[in-house]
Amino acid sequence: MRPFKxxxxxxxxxxxxxxxxxxxxxxxxxxxxxVDLMKEDVMRPSELIExxxxxxxxxxxxxxxxxxxxxxxxAVTANHGLVRENYPLLSMAILAGASAQIRNMATNAGNLNxxxxxxxxxxxxxxxxxxxxxxxxxxxxxxxxNHAILGWSEKCVATYPSDMAVAxxxxxxxxxxxxxxGAKRSIPFAEFHRLPGNHPEIxxxxxxxxxxxxxxxxxxxxxxxxxxxxIRERSSYAFALVSVAAALEINGNKIKDVRIALGGxxxxxxxxxxxxxxxxxxxATEANFKAAxxxxxxxxxxxxxxxxxxxxxxxxxxxxxxGAMQGGTYGAMEAGSTTTNQN
Amino acid sequence: xxxxSTFPDLSEAERKALEELMPDEMGEIISSGIKxxxxxxxxxxxxxxxxxxxxxxxEQLMARxxxxxxxxxxxxxxxxxxxxxxxxxxxxLTVDSRMTLLDTLRERLGLTGSKKGCDHGQCGACTVIxxxxxxxxxxxxxxxxxxxKVTTIEGLAIGNELHPMQASxxxxxxxxxxxxxxxxxxxxxALMGEAKNGDASYVTANVRKKEKSVKLSNEEIRxxxxxxxCRCGAYPNIVNAIREVHGDQAVAQVWQFADGTI
Ligand SMILES: Cc1cc2nc3c(=O)[nH]c(=O)nc-3n(C[C@H](O)[C@H](O)[C@H](O)COP(=O)(O)OP(=O)(O)OC[C@H]3O[C@@H](n4cnc5c(N)ncnc54)[C@H](O)[C@@H]3O)c2cc1C
Ligand code: SF4
Numbered sequence: 263m264r265p266f267k268x269x270x271x272x273x274x275x276x277x278x279x280x281x282x283x284x285x286x287x288x289x290x291x292x293x294x295x296x297v298d299l300m301k302e303d304v305m306r307p308s309e310l311i312e313x314x315x316x317x318x319x320x321x322x323x324x325x326x327x328x329x330x331x332x333x334x335x336x337a338v339t340a341n342h343g344l345v346r347e348n349y350p351l352l353s354m355a356i357l358a359g360a361s362a363q364i365r366n367m368a369t370n371a372g373n374l375n376x377x378x379x380x381x382x383x384x385x386x387x388x389x390x391x392x393x394x395x396x397x398x399x400x401x402x403x404x405x406x407x408n409h410a411i412l413g414w415s416e417k418c419v420a421t422y423p424s425d426m427a428v429a430x431x432x433x434x435x436x437x438x439x440x441x442x443x444g445a446k447r448s449i450p451f452a453e454f455h456r457l458p459g460n461h462p463e464i465x466x467x468x469x470x471x472x473x474x475x476x477x478x479x480x481x482x483x484x485x486x487x488x489x490x491x492x493i494r495e496r497s498s499y500a501f502a503l504v505s506v507a508a509a510l511e512i513n514g515n516k517i518k519d520v521r522i523a524l525g526g527x528x529x530x531x532x533x534x535x536x537x538x539x540x541x542x543x544x545x546a547t548e549a550n551f552k553a554a555x556x557x558x559x560x561x562x563x564x565x566x567x568x569x570x571x572x573x574x575x576x577x578x579x580x581x582x583x584x585g586a587m588q589g590g591t592y593g594a595m596e597a598g599s600t601t602t603n604q605n
Numbered sequence: 606x607x608x609x610s611t612f613p614d615l616s617e618a619e620r621k622a623l624e625e626l627m628p629d630e631m632g633e634i635i636s637s638g639i640k641x642x643x644x645x646x647x648x649x650x651x652x653x654x655x656x657x658x659x660x661x662x663x664e665q666l667m668a669r670x671x672x673x674x675x676x677x678x679x680x681x682x683x684x685x686x687x688x689x690x691x692x693x694x695x696x697x698l699t700v701d702s703r704m705t706l707l708d709t710l711r712e713r714l715g716l717t718g719s720k721k722g723c724d725h726g727q728c729g730a731c732t733v734i735x736x737x738x739x740x741x742x743x744x745x746x747x748x749x750x751x752x753x754k755v756t757t758i759e760g761l762a763i764g765n766e767l768h769p770m771q772a773s774x775x776x777x778x779x780x781x782x783x784x785x786x787x788x789x790x791x792x793x794x795a796l797m798g799e800a801k802n803g804d805a806s807y808v809t810a811n812v813r814k815k816e817k818s819v820k821l822s823n824e825e826i827r828x829x830x831x832x833x834x835c836r837c838g839a840y841p842n843i844v845n846a847i848r849e850v851h852g853d854q855a856v857a858q859v860w861q862f863a864d865g866t867i
Contacts (some may be wrong), residue, residue: 265682268702268748290749297705297744298725310702312749337738341804343815350812357807361832362799363792364726366738367745485813498807498831591811 263300267309274318274440274473277311282442282471289313289473291333291372294364299377303386304393314369318475321345327481332371332438332474336426337362339370349479350590351509354490355429361499371474374427374437374454377465378420378529379501381405391417392462399462407567408503411559411575413528418462419565422455422530423501429490431531432507432521436478442471448478455530462529484509484519489585491578492525502526504575506582510546517541522558522583527575534558537579546587548580555579685748691716692760700747707731707742710757718758718787722834729833732788733757739795758787761794769850770794777846778860781837789833793847796821796829800851821851 268290271277281287287309290296299305319331321342328348330339339345340356356365359373382388382400389398401409401419409419435451455466468474488509494500505525511518520541522534537554544550555576562572624631683702688695691714700709707724710716710733722730724743731743734756761768770793773779780786800819805812808828809819821829826844835843842859849856861867 263703266702267683268685268746270749270751290746292744293746293749294726294741294744297746301725310746314749337804341802346805346812346815353805353812354807357805357809357812361729362796362806362829363729363732363739363741363832364744367740492807498828499834589811590813592808 264303264306266300266307268312269310270312271316274316274475275444277313277316278440278442278471278473280309280311281473284309285470287311289371291369291375292335292364292367293372294360294368295372295376299384302384304384305377313473318371320476324478326478328479330370330477330479332476333369336360336365336368336370336373340365348481348485349429349433350485351432351488351490351507352426352429352479354488354590354592355425355492355505355507358490358492358502358505359425370426370477373424374430374474374477375466375468376424379423380409380420383420392420392458392465395461395463401565403566405567406565407570408501408526409565409568410528411562411564411568411571412524412532413457413530414563414565415458415460415462417460418458418529420458420462420529421526422465422528423526424531425490425492425502425505425525427451427455428505428523428525428531429507430477430479431533432509432523433479433482433484434521436480437474438476438478439468439472440475441469441473446475447472451531452533458529466530482509482519483511484521487512487586487590489582489588489590491582491585493574493578504571504578506575506578508579508582508586510583510586512546512587515545517544517546520583522579524575524579527562527571534579536561546583548584551580551583552576687748687751689750689752690754692756698747702746702748704747705743706733706735706745706747706750706755709747710742710755716757716759719791720784720787722785722788727834728785728788729792730785730788732792732833734791734795737795737798739792756791758791761790768794770797770846773846773849774843776858777842777849777856778839778858779843779846780835780839785833785835785837789830789835789843792830792833793843793850796826796847797851799829821848823848826851 281289286307288296288307290310290312291314296305314333316333319334321330321334328344336356340353346353380401382390383393388400391397391399399418406419410421430451437449437454440446453467490507492502492505494502502525504527507523509521520538522537524532524534537558540554540557541550559572559576564572681699681701684699685702686699688697696714698713707719707721710719719733719742720730722728726741726744731741732739733742735753761771770790774790800821803816803818806825806828808824823844826847845856858867
């Protein structure tokens with residue numbers, strides 16, 4: 263690991279000022295992503311400012327919903343009574359990610375800023391436009407079975423690895439950030455992460471030095487019917503091949519509100535707006551779920567090794583919606599495995 | 606460099622006991638310390654009656670920290686002064702900002718119980734308990750530990766009394782090579798607290814139902830321990846060991862000696 267200056271933030275203003283002033287300075291949350299990438303020499307900050315002791319860990323009701331602190335840990339967030347009761351989708355998604363140890367360390371802000379797990383990105387001997395712009399994308403015609411099927415560009419076909427963010431996308435979360443001189447802004451979740459386009463080196467729309475203070479969850483009527491389905495190569499402690507955050511509100515026998523977001527398929531959490539629009543006002547039947555899922559995946563462009571993800575994602579959408587309809591209880595849709603031979 | 610032939614620091618009584626049981630290995634033990642191989646031999650020669658008594662002494666010997674010299678300060682770049690508790694005693698150190706908690710424990714404090722498996726947060730062998738929570742010491746920078754309370758595998762027993770989780774891992778043979786065991790045990794100890802708190806996991810039937818404490822099924826134990834990989838595949842025995850401590854009642858031991866005794 264390369265040498266770096268280290269300090270504990272004395273207060274938010276000082277921390278934000280210090281990081282803003284130094285283009286190669288970074289905040290340090292739980293360190294579960296940044297320290298790993300520094301060991302790999304993929305990230306080379308000259309300065310780290312530790313922020314987990316700053317007072318941004320509260321989880322509390324506010325006028326416009328539930329506010330979740332940027333420095334609160336993933337474990338505390340997933341297990342908070344208000345989150346479990348009102349946003350079970352978020353609890354499930356967080357608990358589907360990483361391991362108990364990592365969730366105890368990981369902060370919510372750090373989770374949103376974690377970087378792709380593309381193996382070319384991790385290997386400094388390989389070409390990678392995200393790590394080193396202009397060197398080419400090793401995965402485009404290389405080993406890409408874990409890569410994107412939607413929204414990618416010739417410059418980068420990586421996927422975004424967070425489970426938590428998939429639920430936040432479905433829940434229409436808002437990210438609150440603070441920049442230098444107290445400049446605050448709110449970023450709707452759909453605009454937080456970005457597609458790679460010509461600049462895959464930029465993961466999201468946070469500006470250098472902007473500090474995530476909290477994440478806001480607007481109220482909804484989805485808690486009774488929400489489900490996070492994660493499909494992976496082993497049943498725990500692995501990143502998603504495909505994941506689906508699904509939530510419904512039913513009125514009579516019609517769908518009044520529906521949210522579907524996919525993980526593991528794109529450079530950002532993929533909100534399945536085509537499927538959602540098709541389902542609004544319809545009955546919550548398997549046939550309707552299937553038609554909506556297929557319509558969403560019609561635009562998929564698989565790479566050399568990941569055609570399997572198209573079918574997998576379509577089936578996962580159906581299964582997650584059915585799981586949500588059954589009250590979002592674990593077990594109903596899992597049967598202890600993540601095989602996809604249903605339907 | 607300190608003369609290593611005095612390691613391990615055996616008391617008269619310990620030296621006598623070992624000499625009686627394993628005269629052939631004594632020379633090696635004195636020059637290079639007690640290895641698991643000796644431990645297994647001891648296991649074989651003592652049989653069941655002597656086993657329990659000797660086990661405790663040997664566990665303690667194995668857990669004793671190796672004397673380590675202070676690094677000359679010139680090797681430290683961007684030194685950070687940090688003070689934290691490790692197994693109840695306060696440690697004040699100057700560490701390189703790059704130093705992880707794992708390397709600090711092993712290289713600076715001589716506590717080699719916490720293991721370096723992958724060094725990238727993927728295996729769990731380095732799991733320790735910081736302020737009552739299980740974390741990965743390989744991804745924790747030592748500089749972040751100011752004022753924190755760290756418990757490692759060496760800090761779980763009280764004197765000669767093994768922590769119930771340690772005793773249960775021995776009873777249920779929850780290991781083969783033993784490399785992942787310190788991490789497994791620290792992880793399992795913290796898990797007992799999480800279950801008492803009513804924390805949920807991905808396989809919890811209904812996360813909306815918050816209970817005061819949760820009773821862990823085998824599936825729950827597996828899911829919640831998935832951050833600790835065991836390459837020997839001792840998982841069924843690990844689950845049994847945890848179930849016994851969690852359920853507060855004996856779980857049948859599934860192994861026996863060749864002569865049929867347990
Ligand atoms: C083995 C392993 C398996 C994993 N599996 C999964 C998985 O299955 N699913 C999943 O979703 N995740 C998984 N993860 C990733 C894990 O969730 C992330 O590493 C974690 O959430 C990052 O949070 P952190 O606080 O540790 O971030 P850090 O590593 O501390 O920081 C990450 C980034 O966020 C920035 N940052 C931190 N705080 C702030 C702030 N307040 N404002 C602005 N920027 C900030 C940092 O500067 C840095 O760039 C896994 C990780 C590991 C090591
Ligand atoms: S997919 Fe993106 S991260 Fe992976 S090699 Fe290509 S440019 Fe790099």
